[in-house]
Amino acid sequence: MPGSTSRPALLLAHGAGGSVDRNYGPVMDRLAARYTVIGADYPGAGGIPRATGPLELDGLADRLTAAADAAGVERFAVSGYSLGGAVAIRLAARHPDRVTGLVLTAPFARADAQVRLTARVWRTLVASGDPGTLGRFLLAHALSPAALEAMAPQELEAAVKETGADVPEGTPEHVELVERLDVTADLARIGVPTLVVSPVDDRLVPPRLHRAVAAGIPGARLAEIPGGHLPFAEQPDRWAALLSDGVE
Numbered sequence: 001m002p003g004s005t006s007r008p009a010l011l012l013a014h015g016a017g018g019s020v021d022r023n024y025g026p027v028m029d030r031l032a033a034r035y036t037v038i039g040a041d042y043p044g045a046g047g048i049p050r051a052t053g054p055l056e057l058d059g060l061a062d063r064l065t066a067a068a069d070a071a072g073v074e075r076f077a078v079s080g081y082s083l084g085g086a087v088a089i090r091l092a093a094r095h096p097d098r099v100t101g102l103v104l105t106a107p108f109a110r111a112d113a114q115v116r117l118t119a120r121v122w123r124t125l126v127a128s129g130d131p132g133t134l135g136r137f138l139l140a141h142a143l144s145p146a147a148l149e150a151m152a153p154q155e156l157e158a159a160v161k162e163t164g165a166d167v168p169e170g171t172p173e174h175v176e177l178v179e180r181l182d183v184t185a186d187l188a189r190i191g192v193p194t195l196v197v198s199p200v201d202d203r204l205v206p207p208r209l210h211r212a213v214a215a216g217i218p219g220a221r222l223a224e225i226p227g228g229h230l231p232f233a234e235q236p237d238r239w240a241a242l243l244s245d246g247v248e
Helices: 020-032 057-070 083-094 113-128 131-142 145-149 152-165 171-180 207-216 236-246
Strands: 008-015 037-039 076-081 099-105 194-199 219-227
Touching: 008 020, 008 057, 008 083, 008 219, 020 037, 020 076, 020 113, 020 145, 020 236, 057 083, 076 083, 083 099, 083 171, 113 171, 131 152, 171 194, 194 207, 194 236, 219 236
Parallel strands: 008 037, 008 076, 076 099, 099 194, 194 219
Antiparallel strands: none
């Protein structure tokens, strides 16, 4: 993504079943006005060919590093959303001399039993060919109760259809990685300023997991915001401000 290399650089690590545009599109203009923004979609997202085997965190982290290299950027902060939080943590552990800071939104170091069960159902529904049920499942877990209640029935049904029908082809591999990743041992190795953004009504990745990440990284700050797992949908302005403040 274009930007002036004289400005601080910000790498974007997106979530499972997402892409850079899907997860950061609503806040991209605000970020790009202040930073050299660099993103790299995972296999099976954003037009990138689907992986032929399981994904690994090291590989996803290296994709982001390669994107920075291609942009001529040596040092950068990293914003990691959901699965991208673990990608960002692994990148910082692998390249501590290059990372200047982390902003982790709805992160988890390791999926607990609840998240693994949810992820397994997610993968099964993707494979089922039933976009309506998939859409209802995702919205029920990703949006806050307040956001769901605020939608008129027709609006909610339209969102269900759109969500269930518009799934990146690499989602099964993304979600399978969610089930088995573990960056717990990396947390204590993080030596850069870190902000953890915790949506307090997150049903997909419960806030207890966000807090555990913040507690495990030395000196990390925790910022709680209203809403569910999709801050770019429910709190775009507040999220953009936290992303901007967190990398300075």
